Amino acid sequence: MRKPVLRRGGTIWLGRKKPAARFPILRGDHKTEVAIVGGGMTGAMIAEAFTREGVNVAVIDGARVGQGSTAASTALLLQEPDHDLGALSRRYGRKRGTRIWQLGQEAARDFMDTIRRCRIDCDLVERDSLYYTLDADRARLLQRELRKRRDAGLGGKWLDARALARASGIHGMGGAIRTSGNAQLNPLQACIGLIDAAARQGASIFERSTITRIRPVGDGVRLYSSSGTIDAAQVVIATGYATKYFRPLAGKFRMRHTYVLATNRIGAPARKRIGLGKVMLWDTERPYHYVRWTPDHRLLLGGEDHPVKPGARRGLQFAEATAALRDYFEALYPVLRDVGIDRSWEGLFAMTPDSLPYIGPHRRYPKHAFALGYGGNGMTFAALAARILVEQWRGVTSPDHALFAFNRSRT
Ligand SMILES: Cc1cc2nc3c(=O)[nH]c(=O)nc-3n(C[C@H](O)[C@H](O)[C@H](O)COP(=O)(O)OP(=O)(O)OC[C@H]3O[C@@H](n4cnc5c(N)ncnc54)[C@H](O)[C@@H]3O)c2cc1C
Secondary structure, three states: OOOOOOEEOOOOOOOOOOOOOOOOOOOEEEEEEEEEEOOOHHHHHHHHHHHHOOOOEEEEOOOOOOOOHHHHOOOEEOOOOOOOHHHHHHHHOHHHHHHHHHHHHHHHHHHHHHHHHOOOOOOOEEOEEEEEEOOHHHHHHHHHHHHHHHHOOOOOEEEOHHHHHHHHOOOOOOEEEEEOOOEEOOHHHHHHHHHHHHHHOOOEEEOOOOOOEEEEEOOEEEEEOOOEEEEEEEEEEEEEOOOHHHHHHHHHOEEEEEEEEEEOOOOHHHHHHHOOOOEEEEEOOOOOEEEEEOOOOOEEEEEEEEEOOOOOOHHHHHHHHHHHHHHHHHHHOHHHHHOOEEEEEEEEEEEOOOOOOEEEEEOOEEEEEEEEOOOOOHHHHHHHHHHHHHHHHOOOOOHHHHOOOOOOOOO
16 A cells, blocks of 8 residues: 555644654554554544444554644534535435435534543534525525425525625625534644544554555454554554555545645734634535634635646646635635735545445455545544444444445435
């Protein structure tokens, strides 16, 4: 398995200096029940859940825990999948579409409960999201989507153009769906906190230990790094997407670069002129744009996703995408022309055709479980993966598992 480039550029979550190594390199031969490859948010959440169940766990990361795409994340914890309820219902039928949305709601709650139970200090605060459009025709479609959500018992509130302007400072002819039960946080601190909680609950953590090979051995698998091995009854692959090692699965994923700007701190008068309240925004465009406040009064502005093109000039792509992001948000909030950008960065993430992750086994790979393909909802789906994989480990069967299986089928 080759180590992927998951992030470029220093994000606001990372200090200017390289952090000291916290966990050892995998050396010698080890044994565990569940080996988790990948110590990002997903691996961390899964490790905490398994160790809470009393399962013996080892987490192995090729770099440092949390320093992959997790450290690039803008960390909007959204219960809404990237695909609307209407779109998922057309694809999978109303009952399954609704169940996927309900599981998103439960997973966002599980995520927050876990962070609070483990007492992780990561600036977790609940925030409503506004899913908005500036266009009157699109607003009518959005209202139809809200009716579907309400009919399915999922809630949400309509904001017309005036109410949207009051809540967000955005002026247009459109409107928004307001959803409560979402949150924002510092993703790196959350991830490290979860890894520490798993370690306290007995997990062994290894950093700077890329897993290069996995072979069947007896009733389980053996994982190899350049300086050690781990025998496990099961391996969980939480590397974000199917790395080259799992080439046959690669066709399931579309890799994208996504971009973020973090403004300088914004003083109270400018904040007032911006008019964005304590809410997180994302729009109905695809690729979408989104924005949220940080606790120290910066704005995180994100979006402008581009498909990964082999051979593309990434520097040029980066400059164009970040300029486009800036233009978009300066049109929305003209005050931002006077507010400098402190940092900009790019991250890699994997989309799937239906915006849902792949969670669970794959018939080609015995004793493997996967938790991959999170799109923009990585944190919510990390909590969902933790729940599903623990259930599968315990032998619990549920129709919910099929919704995220590799072999899920359309209606
Ligand atoms: C710019 C950006 C913004 C985002 N914003 C949001 C957001 O607002 N909300 C949200 O929910 N999600 C967001 N995401 C998605 C985000 O990436 C996920 O939420 C989540 O952090 C991904 O966690 P992960 O553990 O799956 O992957 P990663 O954090 O990438 O972790 C994978 C780990 O696997 C390790 N690894 C890979 N191969 C090997 C190997 N062979 N051996 C050992 N270790 C290996 C890597 O070193 C890495 O640490 C965003 C992503 C990006 C890029």
